[in-house]
Amino acid sequence: DRHRTPASYNPGDLVLLxxxxxxxxxxxxxxxxxxxxxxxxxxxxxxIGTAAYKLQLPPSWQIHPVFHISLLRxxxxxxxxxxxxxxxxxxxxxxxxxQAILDHKPKKxxxxxxxxxxxxxxxxxxxxxxEPARNLTNCPQALTEYWAVRQNTDP
Numbered sequence: 001d002r003h004r005t006p007a008s009y010n011p012g013d014l015v016l017l018x019x020x021x022x023x024x025x026x027x028x029x030x031x032x033x034x035x036x037x038x039x040x041x042x043x044x045x046x047x048i049g050t051a052a053y054k055l056q057l058p059p060s061w062q063i064h065p066v067f068h069i070s071l072l073r074x075x076x077x078x079x080x081x082x083x084x085x086x087x088x089x090x091x092x093x094x095x096x097x098x099q100a101i102l103d104h105k106p107k108k109x110x111x112x113x114x115x116x117x118x119x120x121x122x123x124x125x126x127x128x129x130x131e132p133a134r135n136l137t138n139c140p141q142a143l144t145e146y147w148a149v150r151q152n153t154d155p
Contacts, residue, residue: 007074009053014041014075017055017067017126039126041075060129097121098139101146102128116146 009015016038042055051069099121104113115130136143 007069007072009044009047009069009072009074011044011046013044015044015053015055015072016040016075017042018071018073020071036125038073039124042126058127061126096123098136098142101136101139101142104146105130116143 017040019037019039022039042057044053045056045065046054048054048066052066053069053072054066057063057065097120098118100119101116102119103117105115106113113133115132116136117128118131118136119125119128
């Protein structure tokens with residue numbers, strides 16, 4: 001549309017980010033059809049030029065934080081997205097609850113996995129992280145469920 005003006009955002013505004021180019025970052029085992037179309041919200045830290053914005057992304061993403069305005073959408077708090085639960089304090093260490101294990105690497109036969117892709121309880125897909133196997137000592141149930149599903153689906 002020639003008469004449509006693009007949205008304008010200010011530093012501090014919360015926006016959703018399109019997952020159009022983030023497939024490998026969110027979960028490489030899921031097809032695009034089943035991924036969420038938008039993730040976030042993320043705060044805008046600054047405006048870059050006339051059509052790009054810098055976002056404050058999770059540190060685990062390790063990607064360039066500047067995005068074109070066409071990949072952003074204003075976030076409206078409708079109450080459906082509750083804030084994440086506070087972390088638990090176990091033996092003086094902060095721990096988050098594992099909701100599910102989504103993937104592992106390396107995927108070579110005969111090799112034990114060195115890292116697992118973790119979906120955290122109460123957090124969105126944008127907060128999924130790769131965790132070393134040695135960090136998963138308090139979630140034997142999630143590991144058992146993950147390997148049971150993998151055995152039934154792998155050829």
